[in-house]
Amino acid sequence: MSAVRRRPKLLRNLNAKFAAMPMILTTLVVFVGGTIWTVVYSFTNSKLLPRLNFVGFAQYERLWNTGRWETSIHNLLLYGVFALVFTITIGFLLAVLLDQKIRFEDAFRTILLYPFALSFIVTGLVWQWLLNPNLGIQNAVRSLGWESFSFDPLYTPKIVMFGILIGGLWQGTGFIMCVMLAGLRGVDEEIWKASRVDGIPAWKTYIFVVIPMMRPVFITSLVLVASGIIKLYDLVVAMTSGGPGGSSEVPAKYVYDYMFTAQNLGQGLAASTMMLASVIIILIPWAYLEFGGRKRG
């Protein structure tokens, strides 16, 4: 048990190394090993079982020639852009409202954040019910007298992603609001005093002083929302199962379907490698901003 004296380097601190074994194995075998495995096998023509029969970029060629994949990418971009903009904007605005030294702050925050405790499946099923054209919101408004009112995004291919977005925003904005609120609370009170002394209106202080100061918080939120968007899967499964007519397919679903139901492993792996590539494209600028900048500054 006790510390070891003058043992060979590898055997020093043995308990810690032993205790950290799960972490070492997870990083090496699952994260690094698994990722390499997936990338390597995405260049094979594996069908039901993985086979090392290399076919070059054939899987990727097929992937980008598949209409379903194009729809998936298009949907993810559409959802992603709107989810990013709305989550960050709404999250920030709500945080500003809650930061006005108001009463019942805890009550408001509790209500705005509770959806975040729920799963995407629960979220998706509730909104599927609310957006049901015959019995949901559309029907409720129509029965008020507005007969031509139409609101059935989940059954309209063109706007189905916005229907899913409604559920996604309901679930996720409260979280970003909390992150933003923590950021706002971190702004020095002196800044507010100074701007008040100078007679600068509050909204100007927010835009020109507070927001630039909260840059790290915004970047963190951005990364959090973005990495959530790429994982978008459960919500789609619960709300539309990819329908109507495959118009709400997303990449994560494509991967799952090809790997586990269509039994075209190589295709699924190629698609998941594309997902990895897109994450890396997002992550590298972030890592550069976060860590590269700090070293120099």
Added chain:
Amino acid sequence: MANASTNIAAAGPRGPKPRRAISGRNIMIYGTLGLVALYYALPLYVMIVTSLKGMPEVRLGHIFAPPVEITFQPWVKAWAQACTGLNCDGLSRGFWNSVRILIPSVVISIAVASVNGYALVNWKFKGSETFFTILIFGSFIPYQVMLYPIVILLREMGIYGTLGGLVMVHTIFGMPILTLLFRNYFTSVPEELFKAARVDGAGFWGIYFRIMLPMSMPIFVVAIILQVTGIWNDFLFGVVFTKPDLYPMTVQLNNIVNSVQGVKEYNVNMAATMITGLVPLTVYFISGKLFVRGIAAGAVKG
């Protein structure tokens, strides 16, 4: 909400001048917040209301109206009789599966991650920081990239499709965030304490169990909250790594509600949805600020 008047908090000594209770500004703030809160609360309300109605009443289409006649039949049916295609013994099966998945997953993932964090802070070894960095960056890799390799891994170990396999998956994917959480917490524990214990001859496990563990109960509570909600809400791992008779609640719920056969019983569906959401909601409402702390701890970068 708008006339939540007498706002004295805004008139603290710092303010420019005392404000009137019902100012235009206050009406705007409380009005907006009230509307937003209403919007956020509405789905929960509709869920509860629908689950307490009979089907004839649901078919009337008054989705926002409170039930005329309250019935608990949908809840009973969702719990004990709802069909998933294969069997008709309701959500109870999924609920107990989820419990059986949840408890070992929470315990093991937290035990592993807390020891990781402890080793990373107090017993650094060559390469430990590198592993930690890989771990953190690994948490950004889409799960889809690692799904199949893990399937193979579990198959080789002979635990694919079993409870143990799923517990291992939850331990693996919970590790980055939890390790970060514990590492950050243990960093704030004064080093003198650790050194004093070393001088007294305590070893790796001795210090962990006698000093670190008792001192960090709050962060363990945060970790438990994080994991209970996270694992209960998981869908993807449940689908990929278990077999139908072991499906967790979320998967079973989705199968019940989105099954194409039979007449849709919206009240039963909403009762089932409500039952599934009840566990994380309870955790959320009881834990209050700790929940916020948990997710905020998850948000801060390494």
